[in-house]
Amino acid sequence: MPDTPFAPVILGDEPGSFPHSVLAERHPAIIRQVQGALPYGPAQHRALDELLKNCTEGTVEPLPADAPDRDLWQAWGLTAYAGRSWYDVPWLWSESWFYRRLLDAVGWFGPGAWQGIDPFRPFKRAELDAPQTDEELAALDELRDLPEQERARALLHGSLWGNRADLGFRLSAEGAEARDPAPALVDDDSEALWSLLPPAGRGTLVLVADNAGRELVPDLLLIAHLLAEGRAARAVLHVKPHPYYVSDATTADVVDALHRLRAACGAAAEYGRVLWSALADGRLTVRAHPFSCAPLPYGDMPQDLRAEFAAATLTVFKGDLNYRRLVGDRMWPPTTPFAEVTGYFPGPVAALRTLKSDVVTGLSAATEAALVAAEAQRWRTNGTHALIQVSSDLQVK
Numbered sequence: 311m312p313d314t315p316f317a318p319v320i321l322g323d324e325p326g327s328f329p330h331s332v333l334a335e336r337h338p339a340i341i342r343q344v345q346g347a348l349p350y351g352p353a354q355h356r357a358l359d360e361l362l363k364n365c366t367e368g369t370v371e372p373l374p375a376d377a378p379d380r381d382l383w384q385a386w387g388l389t390a391y392a393g394r395s396w397y398d399v400p401w402l403w404s405e406s407w408f409y410r411r412l413l414d415a416v417g418w419f420g421p422g423a424w425q426g427i428d429p430f431r432p433f434k435r436a437e438l439d440a441p442q443t444d445e446e447l448a449a450l451d452e453l454r455d456l457p458e459q460e461r462a463r464a465l466l467h468g469s470l471w472g473n474r475a476d477l478g479f480r481l482s483a484e485g486a487e488a489r490d491p492a493p494a495l496v497d498d499d500s501e502a503l504w505s506l507l508p509p510a511g512r513g514t515l516v517l518v519a520d521n522a523g524r525e526l527v528p529d530l531l532l533i534a535h536l537l538a539e540g541r542a543a544r545a546v547l548h549v550k551p552h553p554y555y556v557s558d559a560t561t562a563d564v565v566d567a568l569h570r571l572r573a574a575c576g577a578a579a580e581y582g583r584v585l586w587s588a589l590a591d592g593r594l595t596v597r598a599h600p601f602s603c604a605p606l607p608y609g610d611m612p613q614d615l616r617a618e619f620a621a622a623t624l625t626v627f628k629g630d631l632n633y634r635r636l637v638g639d640r641m642w643p644p645t646t647p648f649a650e651v652t653g654y655f656p657g658p659v660a661a662l663r664t665l666k667s668d669v670v671t672g673l674s675a676a677t678e679a680a681l682v683a684a685e686a687q688r689w690r691t692n693g694t695h696a697l698i699q700v701s702s703d704l705q706v707k
């Protein structure tokens with residue numbers, strides 16, 4: 311990438327910045343919410359209290375010798391960062407470390423009765439069971455008689471804007487959802503996306519999922535449509551191997567979402583059946599690769615994952631965190647071309663993301679100027695703008 315400008319890695323060390331507020335305010339709020347959401351015992355409460363103190367005032371501590379993922383974390387930077395303040399290491403790293411330590415505190419890794427109990431499950435379930443989910447599923451019936459292209463477009467937008475439903479965002483920013491959304495796409499490469507997934511295509515779609523619940527449901531509906539209409543012959547859904555960033559989808563969340571679809575009426579139930587049978591005959595598979603929860607950009611992905619993405623017709627990254635990892639968690643000038651920062655990626659790649667952090671690439675100078683004029687820098691983090699970006703040889707602009 312010879313022409314790519316230098317862009318500093320984002321740290322959380324600047325008071326008043328968004329990353330600093332995540333470390334200093336959002337993480338403590340998440341700990342308090344988790345403590346109130348499950349009937350934890352005294353040891354778990356103590357461990358969570360200690361984590362709250364450590365993550366706001368302390369330093370990164372080494373993992374015990376018997377931690378199941380110690381070698382992974384050592385390789386992912388723990389050796390270098392142990393002993394440093396959470397605010398002085400890459401923000402992406404600190405955030406991942408927070409969720410790793412939170413799982414420890416609640417007994418996720420076991421042994422013991424709380425092994426494998428997702429501390430965020432009450433929040434994810436509440437969202438999946440909410441009446442808004444029923445309304446969204448019922449609205450699918452209205453799509454039935456539309457031409458295929460229009461249905462495909464509606465489902466793509468459902469999946470895109472589903473990314474606004476982010477529990478981490480809401481747990482710490484009450485009222486944020488009440489803000490009038492400005493559903494403006496700041497970049498839209500959807501024509502290029504559809505050209506990679508033509509009707510009667512024989513390709514494989516890889517979708518790297520983000521949040522469970524009201525984001526995962528529309529992601530699944532989009533996959534069901536692409537499979538049923540022959541725009542993809544196979545699909546692979548990447549989820550997280552363990553609970554992460556509050557609402558990120560795990561295999562258990564996929565199962566919950568599929569049950570929700572199967573229990574619905576009308577078109578939603580039909581989509582549920584398509585997905586169920588695609589899983590049964592192998593056209594749809596679910597993957598939970600350890601790197602999906604790594605505190606690193608995708609530029610550092612391991613060889614097996616690189617080979618998997620290289621074999622796909624298109625890999626779609628959902629959400630803000632995946633975007634940060636795809637382009638690198640850096641303060642890019644917003645006009646830095648998306649294709650340039652994803653030049654390392656081994657195949658066609660797309661991002662469907664609502665903007666919830668400072669990182670952004672691929673904007674035109676006019677778009678950036680209009681956003682700044684209207685909102686100063688708030689558009690970067692307030693979750694009311696979205697983008698569809700694609701990088702491939704077939705790109706149509």
Ligand SMILES: O=P(O)(O)OC[C@@]1(O)O[C@H](CO)[C@@H](O)[C@@H]1O
Nearest residue numbers: 332476478479629630631666667
């Ligand atoms: O990936 P998602 O669910 O779209 O967003 C994750 C997120 O809420 O977490 C980070 C702050 O913790 C931000 O990057 C972003 O706002």
